[in-house]
Amino acid sequence: MPGRSFRLTLTFDASPGRLRIDVTDARGDRWPLVQPPGAATETLHTGGRGLALVAALSDHWETVPYPPSGKTVRAELTTPNCG
Template structure:
């Protein structure tokens, strides 16, 4: 009796890059993420949302998580069969944890808007310790 061959799940893709804690490298992280997601065949909606999430988390790592002589790390994990992308940004400052501040009514205030964007674009986000002294901010995005 012939049976159909079992369908194999699409493999999980992983990308990791260590980057200097500079504004230029925060921008580079965004460009690397977009390039990598396109090479994996990720959809445009997921790629655009991930671009914003990577930009915000990388900028936060450079502005708030910077420690002299230490880099930050970008990790992307795409699970096509599960329809999920996990974005992780690890920095050296585990003592400074991210949090969303209440909306500021000062329209000229330019800071503090990144994490609300991440929260709006991701299914969920969190922060976990990265021993010995760092932290990893993670965001999970689902494909539409």
């Protein structure tokens, strides 16, 4: 199906204990929207919860353009300081 392929990139930087996750797709026309917690909806959707999970589990996330017409959702997670 056109527009359904994606690329997943994981980058780990050991010194600060940071994991970066990039998910890139060709659908630059559809940018992600995250509903605020507790937002009322009239219908129960079966999809679209992925970014709510990303927002809850990551330290920071953003969406950036991926030329020529795609986008990348980038999330960063850091390990807690154990020292």
